[in-house]
Amino acid sequence: MKREDGAEALAVEFREATKRYPGADTDAVHALSLDVPAGDICVLVGPSGCGKTTAMRMVNRMVEITSGDIVVGERSVRERSASELRREIGYVIQETGLFPHRTIADNIATVPQLLGWDRERTHERVDELVELIGLDPTLAARFPAQLSGGQQQRVGVARALAANPGVMLMDEPFGAVDPINRERLQNEFLRLQAELRKTILFVTHDIDEALKMGDRIAVLQEGGHLAQYATPAELLMAPANDFVEDFVGADRALKRLALLRVGDIDLWEAPLAYVGQATAEVRAKLAGAEVPHALLVDSDRRPLGWLSESDLSLDTVPATPDSAPHPLLELDDVMRDALSDLLQAESQYAPVVDGAGKIGGVLSIEIVSEFLNSPGALTDEHAAAERPLT
Amino acid sequence: MSLATPALLPLADAFDSFSGAIEFIFTERETAGGVGGEPVGGLEQIGDLLWTHIEVSALAVALSLAIALPVGLYFGHRGTGELVAVAIGNAGRAIPELALIAFMAAFIGVGLLNVTIALAVLGIPPILTNTFVGVRQVDRGAVEAARGMGMSETEVMRKVELPLAAPTIMSGVRTGAINIVATATIAPLAGVLTLGDLILSRNVVGDDGVIAGAIVVALLALVVELGLSGIQRLVTPKGLKVQRASA
């Protein structure tokens, strides 16, 4: 199947873009300047009325710019007629706006039809997209009202991708869906983006969604002022002002943990013990260890449990340890979830295994707080943020 | 009859007809029916016919209300019978007016009572349907709250549903009333001499009389419409007006 991935993602540049509605006292968007590199997701986030949706809609001229400019690719958005411009920009809105009177396939085919693609090419493209968004092909002949909310949202995305735009605008696209489906949709979209690498302007009022989805985040204050434009890690570590700090939330330290995986930081080592080993050896290792407990592992270095004092009072290491190796964490676990497990188990240390189940290190709360406060943390978090968290 | 367009009659003739008709309304004149007939025209005759027209229309509207309003309220309140209510509304529109009056006259009899009943047949469907729909459309939350506060079913109907449904009901009353006033024009065919008598007796009252009848009937209908619109506005609870304005 021929893939229509040809079109390159375009960069979007706001140059002092301003919008003031006639008769209004203040700007809806005030001299917004920011660069969105091609292939990046830029999330516009802020409270209601901050102008984030207005700013996004200025890119495809659903809202006309009062002063300043917006440049997409190398061209100002004002160069062409609005209709022409919009056919090359994907547009996804919260209510989806699917045409109730057209089938799913026809809905997706809208922009290709407007652009005059021939029927065969359109057909192929529609099939391609239905598969891409993970929709059952038999649904393509149905009408929007017959699909669930989550399915409708996916169709909305497919419809926006149909003509292979260089830029996509998304206004709270997952907002109207329940939290479980929203997470699923977010993850699917991130996977899609990893493949397609479009330039995306994404509007949301939910800071958690912004942190999850954005490569860069623009926090807007009321009156359309840009408060901060930074990566998620920077935003959490160094909020530019009180407003951003409040908006990000009092739990921003914990939010940082959502951006990390257990394997991203340096873990401690626990002395390992094998069944039948002389306990004297084990006790010797314990002497200067980072973790003052011995971990019983099998011949493949898989954790079997923690050895207690009474265990070590024997001559040789017993086969059954006193305490189980719980909670058992994985290198791939999201740090926040891992810490949550640790706290719940009322354990101070948790063994961390790799994909094969072999011991990789030991996690404790101390390690995490040490890491968060270390100067090298920011770089590591940047690196961590590059990887999709699905 | 073909649709070959007749040349538009000279406007001067049209103007003559209308001015003649206006004259007819105000002054008596010789009958066109031949020597020895009673004079026709003039305010008194017009007034009599007008009064009869209003009388039979008003009676018919009252009868329609008496039947349609309670039924509509009851079933609207209960929430059952939507299909029937809507079907009656549709059916009402399909009743051929001339056949109705002729039927009444030929099969049942002439006279005020019979005509009133016939006219009521035209007035009931829109009032019934609109009452039903109006009550159904009342905010369910308000009704629930009213019940929850301890209002009896009758009180709920009277104090909550009726006032809130009033604008829609009035709209139905308007439609019904206009249908009735319009059809009362041919009531003379069944023995009730309304303004239609002028229209139907060209040989007696002449072309001027016929047009005069048409003019007065049209004016009557407009006045009734305006009047009922005004009542509709009065009857709309202020809260609803505010709600609509801010919607």
Add this chain to the structure above:
Amino acid sequence: MLAGLPALLPIAQNGDGFVRDPGESGTSCVAENDTVCVGWALDNIDRYVTPTLEHLELVVLSVGFGFVLAFAMALLSHRRRWLVPTFTGATGVIYTIPSVALFLLLLPITGRGTTTAVIALTLYTLQIIYRNIVTGLANVPEAAKDSGRGMGMTDRQLLWKVELPLAVPEIIAGLRIATVSTVAIATLAVFAGAGGLGAEIYNDIDFKTGIVVCGTIAIAMAIAFDALYVGAQRWISPWRKVRPV
């Protein structure tokens, strides 16, 4: 005054006399005019064909012209909202005027005959059809319009590809009401000098059989049109259940 005289049995306005032709069967039934002569009616059913066709012609022409006119008005007022109250008011006033009166008021201007009847009947359909087209367009979901524009549709493309198709159910509902009403009102077209089922009744106003036959045909015609519209709506917009009118 006139009230003292017995109600003048109307002599047919168009000057046709009417002879109650008993035909071969049911001679006494028709002559006595006591009841509905079903036998006679069935034997002589052809006499009702022409009036029925005339009636049909009146309805089809009026609703047809009415639709074209109302549609044009709706398109005009779609982007010029200030026209809406004007059009709504004008069509409303016309609708308020009783049909018989309107027929007669037009007579001095357009003369007797089918033309006058069609003009008046057309004017009557305007209020409901216009209102329904406007409401239908107004009920188009805002999100569909926003996304349509956002995808690059021009105003005209939006109107024809999104707004009008979505307004179709409402428009058909309006046509349905207009047609059924017109079938009923057209019985009065006799007063404009046109033919139709009304004329057939009026020409022999106490012929019981005639009244019943003509009335039945008129009602049947209305029901047939109604069913046609319901079917049409289901066929044109399968994405939507037929709503009660």
